[in-house]
Amino acid sequence: DKGGWSSFMAKEINDQPDAVENTVRGRVSERGVEIPELTALGDERLAGIDRVIIIACGTAAYAGQVGAYAIEQWARVPVDVQLSHEFRYRDPVLSERTMVISVSQSGETMDTLMAVKYALERGVTTVSVCNTQSATIPRESDAAVYTHAGPEVAVASTKAFVAQITALYLIGLHLGRVRGTLSAEDQARAVEQFETLPAKVREAVDTHDQIAQLAHWMADSRSVLFLGRHVGFPIALEGALKLKEIAYIHAEGFAAGELKHGPIALIDHGQPVFVLVPSPRTSPLMHSKVVSNIQEIRARGARVIAIVEVGDTAVLPFADDVIRLPLADPFFEPLLQVIPLQWFALELSTAKGLDVDQPRNLAKSVTVE
Numbered sequence: 088d089k090g091g092w093s094s095f096m097a098k099e100i101n102d103q104p105d106a107v108e109n110t111v112r113g114r115v116s117e118r119g120v121e122i123p124e125l126t127a128l129g130d131e132r133l134a135g136i137d138r139v140i141i142i143a144c145g146t147a148a149y150a151g152q153v154g155a156y157a158i159e160q161w162a163r164v165p166v167d168v169q170l171s172h173e174f175r176y177r178d179p180v181l182s183e184r185t186m187v188i189s190v191s192q193s194g195e196t197m198d199t200l201m202a203v204k205y206a207l208e209r210g211v212t213t214v215s216v217c218n219t220q221s222a223t224i225p226r227e228s229d230a231a232v233y234t235h236a237g238p239e240v241a242v243a244s245t246k247a248f249v250a251q252i253t254a255l256y257l258i259g260l261h262l263g264r265v266r267g268t269l270s271a272e273d274q275a276r277a278v279e280q281f282e283t284l285p286a287k288v289r290e291a292v293d294t295h296d297q298i299a300q301l302a303h304w305m306a307d308s309r310s311v312l313f314l315g316r317h318v319g320f321p322i323a324l325e326g327a328l329k330l331k332e333i334a335y336i337h338a339e340g341f342a343a344g345e346l347k348h349g350p351i352a353l354i355d356h357g358q359p360v361f362v363l364v365p366s367p368r369t370s371p372l373m374h375s376k377v378v379s380n381i382q383e384i385r386a387r388g389a390r391v392i393a394i395v396e397v398g399d400t401a402v403l404p405f406a407d408d409v410i411r412l413p414l415a416d417p418f419f420e421p422l423l424q425v426i427p428l429q430w431f432a433l434e435l436s437t438a439k440g441l442d443v444d445q446p447r448n449l450a451k452s453v454t455v456e
């Protein structure tokens with residue numbers, strides 16, 4: 088049931104405040120974050136983990152990339168992200184102190200299931216972040232941390248993505264608490280951020296009308312670029328993926344710092360570029376670097392759509408369009424920034440008369456390797 092929306096994707100974008108709220112529910116208190124399924128693994132086992140590898144495909148892998156920054160920060164353990172279908176071919180260095188976290192909306196993606204099995208055979212601790220109750224991957228894993236985004240029908244993932252990032256953050260905070268690496272202050276801040284998150288996600292959803300107008304004049308675009316730094320980088324990749332998936336437009340995401348090492352050659356007159364701008368309050372250094380990137384591409388004719396924190400006026404002289412999002416701590420910015428990009432892909436797909444929910448050649452869940 089689309090609940091009165093024109094597509095499942097539109098409904099699911101709109102569901103996102105509930106998706107994050109339901110994923111957090113019961114796992115956060117004044118004492119911090121506690122996920123019972125991780126507690127069941129034993130604190131000693133969690134404290135002994137010396138390496139985390141996140142495995143996933145597609146949108147779930149980008150959620151993994153965002154989560155990796157936070158888990159490494161809060162739990163002080165090295166984290167890398169690998170595509171499930173690449174994982175075993177590199178003969179990865181694994182031990183009983185390795186934790187593999189798989190991320191999968193469906194819990195049935197064959198590439199990810201095979202990677203989990205490979206890890207299990209080597210005595211690794213496997214944790215599944217999954218949206219589908221009792222799916223194969225969570226059943227096979229040592230622990231399942233469910234996202235509670237509700238059923239996702241549109242092939243292009245939206246609410247599962249924000250719920251996956253949320254769940255990975257909860258895992259990072261749980262590990263940080265058990266391992267004694269998370270300061271009381273960081274814990275309290277994160278708890279407070281979770282409390283205010285659903286209302287901020289709602290405000291991000293409300294950017295729809297502004298994005299719809301933008302999409303109107305951009306419907307003929309042949310290529311769209313996305314730039315981000317730190318946790319904004321995987322959001323740039325996800326924004327590009329959405330556009331490829333449902334609007335069939337060539338799109339690429341880049342780390343903003345990489346621009347001058349190659350991609351800036353692509354910038355020509357009228358080239359649309361979305362830029363995810365970190366907060367000038369909390370990340371002044373990154374902010375000034377990204378503003379410089381905007382100036383560089385603008386000078387070469389790019390059409391800049393800046394996604395900024397409300398009150399950021401530094402970008403105004405250089406941006407053609409500005410999308411404003413509520414104030415949030417750095418790790419919570421991506422959960423807001425991705426939403427206008429989801430709307431943008433949906434609006435371009437609609438403008439081109441395409442089937443938003445059922446894009447050509449794609450399936451919701453790919454159960455072959």
Ligand code: BG6
Pocket residue numbers: 144145146147190191192193194195196199242243244449450451452453
């Ligand atoms: C792809 C889907 O095939 O699988 C994507 O089209 C999805 O939308 C990816 O992100 C991973 O799926 P899952 O179920 O493992 O999260």
